[in-house]
Amino acid sequence: MQKMRDLGLARTTVVYNSMLKLYYKTGNFEKLDSLMHEMEENGITYDRYTYCTRLSAYADASDHEGIDKILTMMEADPNVALDWVIYATVGNGYGKVGLLDKALAMLKKSEEQIKGAKVNSAYNVILTLYGKYGKKDDVLRIWELYKKAVKVLNNGYRNVISSLLKLDDLESAEKIFEEWESQALCYDTRIPNFLIDVYCRNGLLEKAENLVNHEKLKGREIHVKSWYYLATGYRQNSQIHKAVEAMKKVLAAYQTLVKWxxxxxxxxxxxxxxxxxxxxxxxxxxxxxxxxxxxxxxxxxxxxxxxxxxxxxxxxxxxxxxxxxxxGNEETLSGPEGDTSDLIEEKAH
Incomplete structure (x- = not known):
């Protein structure tokens, strides 16, 4: 960056955004303001990515006044389109600092801006955030809107089922799983695995076994984690012989390249x-x-x-x-799309 400054090449927003991202990811938040001040002095305009990076840093630092400041700046900037990504990012920021009412208000604004080419992404992010904030009715409401707006792909089913299971709504998750089964989508082993995992954690081993057998009858290969969830469930319910047999299947199916x-x-x-x-x-x-x-x-x-x-x-x-x-990652219900901040950030970029 300094070499580019010396050569007079550091003249674009994207160059500064790269440094802002670096400082944000490495926790050097104090350098963000000085870099943005340098942009202002050099007449380099902020864009949505500039604002979103600074906003995320304020959220990580639990600085709600900083979030307020960035929102005010964005709303006053004629060069920034206040779309669903912006409001979802602000909402996620407020949620991180515990301001749930403000977070939900931003999600409502985000909903109002859903349009264009990234409708799937918008619904995925918004329903995931509603789930994160414990709003089951809103998750189901957004899900119905989602299905009416566009064809839902596997990532949509992963997000809604994961969100509902984190909210302990097993019944709704099972119904949506049945919907997924009825769709002509490519097979995604993570979707039945969400249910198998929850069944085993809650001692519903017969349900877990039935689902695994159902997958077998469909001619689907049983994933290594499915066997592991069964092994763990059996072990926790003192069915050690079954646990050992399931663990043998885990080791037989295990590939050394996977991180888990x-x-x-x-x-x-x-x-x-x-x-x-x-x-x-x-x-x-x-x-x-x-x-x-x-x-x-x-x-x-x-x-x-x-x-x-x-x-x-x-x-x-x-x-x-x-x-x-x-x-390293036995917990599967953290969200199939990864961290919500990263997903929003990707769409902002």
Whole structure:
């Protein structure tokens, strides 16, 4: 950036926006105002991305007065179109600082601006934010408007089902899942997985099993996480034999390139099962599978098997290797589109 300044090339908004984004992402919020002041001094206009980046920084810093200031500046700037993205961004900012009434007022304004080529994106963002703020009726209301406005694709179904499950409205989520099944859309394993996960967490194992069997009958490949949710549900409900069988399917289907991994507790419970059953052969096969999938180094295999043979738990051994848990993202209901701020920011850009 300094080299561009020296050469007289730092003359466009997009150049400064890149630096604003860098400072925002690295938490150097104090540099944002000085950079925007430099833009003003050099006669470089702000655009929507400039404002949205500064707004997001104010939100992250819980500075509601800063959010108010940016909104006032945007509303007074004739070069900035106040569309649904802007109001959703402001609403998300107010929500981050706990000003729910202001956040909801901005979402209403955002709704009024839905038009143009990005209707799907608008409905996805707005219904996700309503879900984030606990407004189930508004999620369902937006969902009905969404379906009337455009053809809903998989990302819409992911967002609404995820939002409803976070709001504990399983019945509505199940109905929308049935709607999704009736559509001629490409298969998206994340959608049934949302339900399988919630069923298993809440002890509704028969429902989870029925859904997995339903997917099988449809000729669909069962995702590794589906088996893992079942394994975890079985373990939590003391059905250890079933948990072990499901975990074997997890390891068989697991691909080393994925970021997600099963928890230490789940793996240790399986090894404890073999120990309690006196099934040394089963334990040895399971440990070899752990090694084949890269969960444990070869030199740890003998120690784990020795623990099983001598009636010792392997939980502490695995924790010494990996810490408290292998799992990095077991929680699936954080939102399939990722962080809402990032989704809005993408549309603003």
């Amino acid at each position: 991994k099963p928890s230490v507790e789940s793996l240790a419970a399986c090894l404890d099962y073999f120990k309690d059953e006196g099934d040394i052969g089963g334990a040895e096969n399971f440990i070899e599978l752990l090694n084949d999938k890269g969960f444990i180094p070869t030199d740890l295999q003998d120690k784990l098997l020795d623990n099983v043979q001598n009636g010792k738990s392997n939980l502490e051994t695995l924790r010494e290797l990996y810490g408290n848990s292998l799992a």
